[in-house]
Amino acid sequence: MSSQFALLKTRRFGPFFATQFLGAFNDNLFKNALVVLLTFQAAQWTSLGVGLLANLAAGIFILPFFLFSATAGQLADKYDKARLARLVKLLEIAIVLVAGAGFALRSLELLFASLFLLGLHSTLFGPVKYAILPQHLHQDELVGGNALIEAGTFVAILVGTLIGGLLAGTNGGTLWITAGCLLVAVLGYLASRGIPAAPAPEPGLTVNLNPLSETWRNIGFARKNRTVFLAILGISWFWLYGALLLAQFPAYAKDVLGGSESSVTLLLAVFTFGIGIGSLLCERLSGKQVEIGLVPLGSIGLTLFGLDLAFASPSAAPAGPLALGALLQQPHLLHVLFDLFALGLFGGFFIVPLYALMQLRSDPAHRARIIAANNIMNALFMVVGAGAAAGLLSSGLSIPTLFAVAALCNAAVAVYIYRLVPEFLLRFVVWLLVHTVYRLDTRDIARIPASGPALLVCNHVSYVDALVIAAACRRPIRFVMDRHIFRWPLLSFVFRAARAIPIAPAREDAALLERAYDEVANALGAGELVAIFPEGRLTADGELGEFRPGLRRILQRHPVAVLPMALSGLWASPFSRQARTLAQRLGQLHPLRRIALAVGEPVAALEAEPEALRQRVLELRGAVQ
Structure with missing residues (x-):
């Protein structure tokens, strides 16, 4: 977890994290302090019942989300998000001053107005909070950044709620609440000044106020x-x-x-x-x-x-x-x-x-x-x-x-x-596979393009090769696989959910073969990734078989880049043909067995001859089957 905590030291994340943490902290400090005061001192403020006041406070705080979220989203797309964050923090300081006046004057109207404005503050900051992360973080930092934001938000809610209740119970509580909220708001503004620029994606947007x-x-x-x-x-x-x-x-x-x-x-x-x-x-x-x-x-x-x-x-x-x-x-x-x-x-x-x-x-x-x-x-x-x-x-x-x-x-x-x-369940099955049965190491996986079509070719070692490759690549892949494996009882749902393409030799089902080639052409034409196992069958001895000429037919219709890939470590596993009986398969079931997937450099369509690709896959695989 060290890498995600390292984000806190960076200028592109640290100031923003502090800004949102202090904002969530302040919202809950004031909201809970107000609810506690109204619960125990309601008679000094109003003749309304305690239960009604508590529910009224909750409703007033959430109302701006319905009224102004749409406008807040437009503003975050139209203007620089870092600048918006600073303006929202200045608004927070003004809101705390309104709340302080409400406490001083014992005005329930002013206090509820400040609570409404704090809800507005959170509404305006919400789109900035999540839309700025993809602009400042790399894709491999996005999960860690969101994790810190969510963890920080809940900690801020907890600590703010606790301190709000404590301040409300002290002598001169209203003064302490105002001073505490003002201090946090000022600190939030100072933190926001360190957020780097986050340019607007659509500066020409006309804001619709409806x-x-x-x-x-x-x-x-x-x-x-x-x-x-x-x-x-x-x-x-x-x-x-x-x-x-x-x-x-x-x-x-x-x-x-x-x-x-x-x-x-x-x-x-x-x-x-x-x-x-x-x-x-x-x-x-x-x-x-x-x-x-x-x-x-x-x-x-x-x-x-x-x-x-x-x-x-x-x-x-x-x-x-x-x-x-x-x-x-x-x-x-x-x-x-x-x-x-x-x-x-x-x-x-x-x-x-x-x-x-x-x-x-x-x-x-x-x-x-x-x-x-x-x-x-x-x-x-x-x-x-x-x-x-x-x-x-x-x-x-x-x-x-x-x-x-x-x-x-x-x-x-x-x-x-x-x-x-079904992609959610597919990824769940894949995740379980590589976190229980296998431990997957990858090499040069970044060579798989982030967008656009490509043909992936790989050796075929086990019944779960497609799942292992899917686990390594975050882009959806259309796998071309033998129809018998496609219909395997335990994995059929997964392969169907992944929109795999079943195929059979012409002597067994010529019509299915033609449909498979058509489906591959359609997928590549739509910019998708397609993976094939050009050996045409699972290896029976762990060795790499001859590559069939069918991949030339695919590339003639769509001359896309070809990426050779090699799986290793799967031969002596329960899903390969090395094991013949159920007892043998159970004997090979070792949790977290180390396996690997290596990706080679892209090969131009004109150079992608079957024997040359086979040699590249063999070099990538090495001696480990």
């Missing part, structure tokens, strides 16, 4: 790429699920666990710690690339541990509120804390790749507006989730049962998304 029409337009930009739009739906669902859990912590700690006020802080800290660890682990688990295979892993954990939290919760709380020490001695508490940590951990696996995917695959000219659409969807999902939770609880549902319902809904949402975009 939030309804522009919101619909931004959602339209997101819908142009189905994967991006479904990533937004996944992110929004996570915020609904997470917000639903967090909202129940006070009542859950008091009425289910039988704890005191300090137990709420414990639950929040454990959950936040889990998200931070999960987010930071994403870079290591994904090999510094955007690995969407972690998303299904995250959704599985969110479902299983959400259900386990429901079953681990005690059926009846102790008679009286327990101090933190006494609560920790309860036999069920460690189980509950472990589930909360695991929920946070798998939540990090779920959310970080989705944010990175949304940034990477969004059209750069519309990226900030797509992120604005994401912010609107997040706010909408959280409001709907809060309403649904309130309705279920008021109908008599217990909090643990609510957790179980949310976990089951999470499973249903995951199945829906993965059915629409």
Whole structure:
């Protein structure tokens, strides 16, 4: 994880991270301090009920996300994002002064106005926050950068909430709250001055101030790429699920666990710690690339541990509120804390790749507006989730049962998304393969072009060669494979999801052979990567067979660059033909067996003769089969 923390020392990330961390910290410091003050001193401020005030404060803070996200996205696409960040930080200083006036005058109207303006501050900063990362970070830093942002945001929420509550409980609390918020706002502005320039992708954009029409337009930009739009739906669902859990912590700690006020802080800290660890682990688990295979892993954990939290919760709380020490001695508490940590951990696996995917695959000219659409969807999902939770609880549902319902809904949402975009599940299967059975080393993988067509040729050692190559390359690849392997029961779904192209010899199925050549031509014509195993069959002895002339026919129709590749280390594995029986295959199943994929220099189509390519693949493979 050292590489992602090294980003904090760079000018292109460090000042921005400090800016967003302090902004999130300040929002939660003020918001929680205000809620605590209104909870315990409501009679001094207004005749409205405490419950109504708390919900009113939450609604006022989130309202700007609906009203101004569309405008914020346009501004971030039209103007330099670093300059916008500085202007937003100046606005934050002014907002704190308004809040200070509200405290001094005991004006609930001014305090709620400042809370609304803080929501506006967060709304304006949101598109800047995520759209600036792809401009300042390299692609292999994007996952690490997002991981730090997500971990930092949740830590800022936790610490800001705690300090806000502490300041609200001190003598002269309103003065301390104002001074603390003002100090943080000034520090945030100073940090923002170090953010390097982030030029606007569309400076000629005409800003549309109509939030309804522009919101619909931004959602339209997101819908142009189905994967991006479904990533937004996944992110929004996570915020609904997470917000639903967090909202129940006070009542859950008091009425289910039988704890005191300090137990709420414990639950929040454990959950936040889990998200931070999960987010930071994403870079290591994904090999510094955007690995969407972690998303299904995250959704599985969110479902299983959400259900386990429901079953681990005690059926009846102790008679009286327990101090933190006494609560920790309860036999069920460690189980509950472990589930909360695991929920946070798998939540990090779920959310970080989705944010990175949304940034990477969004059209750069519309990226900030797509992120604005994401912010609107997040706010909408959280409001709907809060309403649904309130309705279920008021109908008599217990909090643990609510957790179980949310976990089951999470499973249903995951199945829906993965059915629409099988790429998520495909990457999950691939990720599992190279993190359990194999340990994959790559050499010169960057030679595979980031865009445009190319023909990849590789030796054929095992039934899972296509999955291993797919694990090494983040671009989707259309594999041409023997129809019998294509129909292999355990892997058929994966190959179909990857849009593999089945092929057969002319003597077995001439029509299928012609369809395969046509499909390869269509794929190359569409700018896709196509991979073939020119030996035509799995090796029976581990040696490299003769390359068949079919690749010349492919290149005659589409003369694209050819990349020779070589797999090694797979021959003595359970998925090769070396093992003849199930017992032999099980005997070869050694976790994290080291295998390798080497990529050679591109070969021009006119020079790509079968025997010459075979020699290059043999040299790349070396002596290891």
